[in-house]
Amino acid sequence: MKRILILNGPNLNMLGTREPQIYGFDTLSDIMERTAARFAGRAAVEWSQSNHEGALIDAIQQAHAGGYDGIVLNAGAYTHTSLAIADAIASVHGITPVVEVHLSNTAAREEIRRRSLIAPVCIGSIAGFGADSYVLGVESLLMKNQR
Numbered sequence: 001m002k003r004i005l006i007l008n009g010p011n012l013n014m015l016g017t018r019e020p021q022i023y024g025f026d027t028l029s030d031i032m033e034r035t036a037a038r039f040a041g042r043a044a045v046e047w048s049q050s051n052h053e054g055a056l057i058d059a060i061q062q063a064h065a066g067g068y069d070g071i072v073l074n075a076g077a078y079t080h081t082s083l084a085i086a087d088a089i090a091s092v093h094g095i096t097p098v099v100e101v102h103l104s105n106t107a108a109r110e111e112i113r114r115r116s117l118i119a120p121v122c123i124g125s126i127a128g129f130g131a132d133s134y135v136l137g138v139e140s141l142l143m144k145n146q147r
């Protein structure tokens with residue numbers, strides 16, 4: 001069974017109360033538990049969250065070293081700013097695929113959110129489907145030839 005890590009970046013621990021008009025009322029653990037349960041028997045889905053750039057890089061490197069089959073990454077605002085996270089993804093590219101996901105449709109938001117530094121090094125990007133963005137992210141990693 002494939003092992004997938006869902007990795008969440010800054011402020012996603014505040015889901016539920018954070019700008020619910022954009023992100024909804026579900027908490028991160030609600031979303032993560034629902035997503036993992038949905039793939040029960042098909043994939044082993046684990047998840048984590050950090051507000052810290054370096055910790056996210058460590059998590060990418062550890063998932064790679066640990067032989068995970070892929071990472072679904074919501075890098076939060078680091079999506080738009082972090083060359084270091086982009087480099088971490090690039091350094092595992094070809095072995096540990098990373099899918100970029102966002103709850104909101106970042107292409108329809110402020111100018112700065114339309115730019116993703118991580119998109120070019122991810123195998124693909126999914127945005128705008130709320131909690132289902134994570135489901136679609138995991139699903140994409142279970143498809144054939146996503147390595």
Ligand code: DQA
Nearest residue numbers: 011074076077102103104113
């Ligand atoms: C987000 C979009 C980012 O622009 C924002 O900084 C977030 C959440 C999303 O899931 O829609 O923290 O990644």
